[in-house]
Amino acid sequence: MENSFFKAIENKTGVSMEELLTLANAISYADFSDERQVRKIVRKVGKVANKPVSKELEDELTASILQKGSSLNLSDIEKML
Template structure:
């Protein structure tokens, strides 16, 4: 990324913008009724955020997302991680 705005975000967060865009794309095209895809996205978010997710927490997040249907409430996940 050559854009100064993105470089500034990368330097503040330590996260490569290409990884963020890849995650956003995965979320946009994910089938949230597919447990395998939901778990994969949770692991990606955990890795990018550098926040380990225990198996128990992952199970709770998956259950919550799958109960909600085909939407992903990022604020709910953020609260669970927080």
């Protein structure tokens, strides 16, 4: 992909492509049955999305993600936030 494409995404979202690719990679290889990993990903997504994640919301999202397991993807997490 072209560098201008990445720049356009960075300008629109305020998130560097490096951060997005790192997050996507973490999600791709995550074990969604491991609560610690799920909590870490929830916090990362909140940070990248620039949305505060309270302890209560983190607990709810983690419980929901653990129930869904491996069928979860980045879009699902984003919708939850």
